[in-house]
Amino acid sequence: MSGTNTGVPSMLATRLPTPIPAAEHEICPVTDVLRRVGDKWTVLVLALLGQQPYRYNELHRSIPAISQRMLTRTLRSLETDGLISRTVYATVPPSVEYRLTPLGTSLLEPLSALADWAVRHHRT
Numbered sequence: 001m002s003g004t005n006t007g008v009p010s011m012l013a014t015r016l017p018t019p020i021p022a023a024e025h026e027i028c029p030v031t032d033v034l035r036r037v038g039d040k041w042t043v044l045v046l047a048l049l050g051q052q053p054y055r056y057n058e059l060h061r062s063i064p065a066i067s068q069r070m071l072t073r074t075l076r077s078l079e080t081d082g083l084i085s086r087t088v089y090a091t092v093p094p095s096v097e098y099r100l101t102p103l104g105t106s107l108l109e110p111l112s113a114l115a116d117w118a119v120r121h122h123r124t
Contacts, residue, residue, distance in 0.1 A: 041074045053099035
């Protein structure tokens, strides 16, 4: 909704300059978020962590198609962005658990809306 709550989506209520300056596009928070969730694995990892916390190996077993390297990179990026937290437990061997942060949890609703839209409009 727009800031005035007129029922007009904010994306349509905001007039964009044309042409759109490349520098503005690069620093746009929407562009940033779409880059983050637009990769191959992020949404899947967030969806799993939205159900429960996972240890690394549990998460890896839950997504058999992802390599260890890609899972590690995805988790590190999500942690850097503040969407997940990583807790190391002093066990032998050390155990690591990943869970959504409040910021990550707040992303689930808009991601769910996008997923619902994609399923509704998927052409088979």
